Structures are given as structure tokens and as C-alpha cells.
Amino acid sequence: MSLWTHVNILNYLTDIIDxxxxxxxxxxxxxxxxxxxxxxxxxxxxxxIAVWFLSSLFQLRTLxxxxxxxxxxxxxxxxxxxxxxxxxxxxxxxxxxxFSRGTVVEEEHKQMAEAxxxxxxxxxxxRIGALMSIERKTGLNDYIETGIxxxxxxTSQLLINIFIxxxxxxxxxxxxxxxxxxxxxCYLPLSESPFISKELGTRHRAxxxxxxxxxxxxxxxxxxxxxxxxxxxxxxxxxxxxERLKEMxxxxxxxSDNQTTIRWNWRGKHNG
Numbered sequence: 001m002s003l004w005t006h007v008n009i010l011n012y013l014t015d016i017i018d019x020x021x022x023x024x025x026x027x028x029x030x031x032x033x034x035x036x037x038x039x040x041x042x043x044x045x046x047x048x049i050a051v052w053f054l055s056s057l058f059q060l061r062t063l064x065x066x067x068x069x070x071x072x073x074x075x076x077x078x079x080x081x082x083x084x085x086x087x088x089x090x091x092x093x094x095x096x097x098x099f100s101r102g103t104v105v106e107e108e109h110k111q112m113a114e115a116x117x118x119x120x121x122x123x124x125x126x127r128i129g130a131l132m133s134i135e136r137k138t139g140l141n142d143y144i145e146t147g148i149x150x151x152x153x154x155t156s157q158l159l160i161n162i163f164i165x166x167x168x169x170x171x172x173x174x175x176x177x178x179x180x181x182x183x184x185x186c187y188l189p190l191s192e193s194p195f196i197s198k199e200l201g202t203r204h205r206a207x208x209x210x211x212x213x214x215x216x217x218x219x220x221x222x223x224x225x226x227x228x229x230x231x232x233x234x235x236x237x238x239x240x241x242x243e244r245l246k247e248m249x250x251x252x253x254x255x256s257d258n259q260t261t262i263r264w265n266w267r268g269k270h271n272g
Contacts, residue, residue: 108179113249119159120221120228121242129223130163131173131203138214140175147186154179207231217252
């Protein structure tokens with residue numbers, strides 16, 4: 001085999017590695033910005049680029065000139081608009097997490113589950129009503145915008161304080177994104193299912209409703225009974241123990257990163 005052939009093979013391998021690295025980086029960036037306003041903005045940018053290409057192809061000079069200037073100065077606007085997402089990318093890169101499995105490491109899954117379980121147990125014993133929805137692959141940005149954005153670190157103390165009766169944020173749902181409390185006092189869609197028990201109130205119908213239209217995992221603490229309920233994919237599991245809740249949360253969060261879906265088979269009262 002000649003030297004020239006070796007050089008060509010090496011060039012092909014280099015190109016393949018280059019393409020794979022770029023593809024993986026783009027994939028990780030998409031995973032980071034999913035469920036945020038950046039997704040809609042990115043779609044808008046793609047539309048502008050498509051229109052610019054068509055204007056150049058069909059020689060629409062005026063439109064092409066406008067779009068050329070918009071793209072040129074738009075680069076500075078993109079930096080400002082995507083500032084939160086760019087910060088997240090740089091933070092994860094600095095922590096060595098950009099190339100780790102998923103956007104939330106396994107240890108953080110454990111911490112998330114422990115915080116939610118601890119808060120749920122505390123509120124259940126004191127009959128404090130609560131509604132907490134965990135964002136997964138389907139973005140909950142539409143519902144986040146109906147509440148008060150917090151973007152605070154997820155802790156049991158923060159969750160408990162939010163749901164203390166007669167406080168400004170206690171009425172509505174908390175939405176958890178990653179290891180942060182994204183927003184509180186959010187409105188979730190109510191389920192119209194006729195199979196939900198009549199004894200269940202608005203919180204349970206909202207938990208079931210959001211589970212019917214997204215893949216979110218939602219935890220409800222009943223104000224009347226102190227019972228803990230979990231909903232997912234249109235299924236409702238009532239009277240979950242503290243140990244079972246922790247097991248379910250950790251299992252589902254880990255499965256979410258592995259991008260696998262299973263049907264729950266835990267025992268419990270099931271309505272829905």
C-alpha cells in the first residue's frame with residue numbers, strides 16, 4: 001500500500017472523527033436547551049436562514065440584503081438572547097459534565113429524590129398540600145411561564161417553604177427542572193378523565209392532567225389525608241410510602257437519562 005493511500009485513509013479517519021465530535025457537541029447543546037425559550041428562538045433562526053437561502057436562490061435582492069444585515073448584526077443579538085443557555089454550557093464544560101452521561105449526573109438524581117422525598121414526608125405528616133412536577137424530555141416551559149420563575153437550587157427546605165399555607169407561592173404547582181426549582185405557583189392543565197375518584201381534588205386532577213400531555217413525573221401531597229400520590233403517563237399511584245416514593249423517583253430519573261421507557265408495576269391504589 002502506497003504512502004499516498006495511507007495519507008488518504010488518515011484524512012478520511014480524521015474527517016469522520018471531526019464529524020462525530022461536532023455532531024456529539026451539537027447533540028449535547030440541544031439537550032441542554034430543550035424545554036427552554038431557546039428552542040423556539042432556534043426555530044426562528046432556522047426559518048430566517050431558510051428564507052435567506054431562498055432569496056439568494058431566486059435572486060430577491062432586496063430581501064437578501066435585509067437578511068444579510070439581519071444575520072450580521074443578529075450574531076450579537078444571539079449572544080444576548082442565548083446568554084442563560086451559553087452560561088449553562090460553559091458551566092457544564094467547566095465542571096467536566098458536557099461529555100458526561102445526560103445533563104444531570106447520577107449523584108444529582110439521588111440528591112433530587114432525597115429533597116423531594118424529605119419535603120413530601122414533612123408536608124404529608126402536617127397535612128400541607130403540595131404539587132410538584134418534574135420536567136423530563138418534554139419541556140414544561142409553557143407552564144413555567146404561568147407562574148413565578150425562581151431558578152433556585154432544589155432543596156427540601158425551599159419546597160416546604162413554598163407550600164406553607166397562606167404564603168404567596170403556595171397555591172399552584174412547583175416545576176422542577178434538573179436540580180433547580182424553575183418556578184412556583186404554576187397552573188397545570190386539569191384532567192377531564194371520568195375515572196378519577198370524586199374524592200380527589202384539583203391538585204390530583206392537575207397532576208393527572210399534566211401527565212396526560214407530557215412525560216413529566218408529578219408528586220402530590222393531599223391536604224385532606226396527607227397521602228402521597230405520583231402520576232406519570234396518565235397513570236396515578238396513590239398512598240405511596242416514603243421508601244417507595246424514593247425508589248420510584250430515583251428509578252425514573254435514572255431511566256430518563258438512559259432514554260428507556262417502562263411501564264410502572266408498583267403496587268398501590270390506581271385511578272386513571
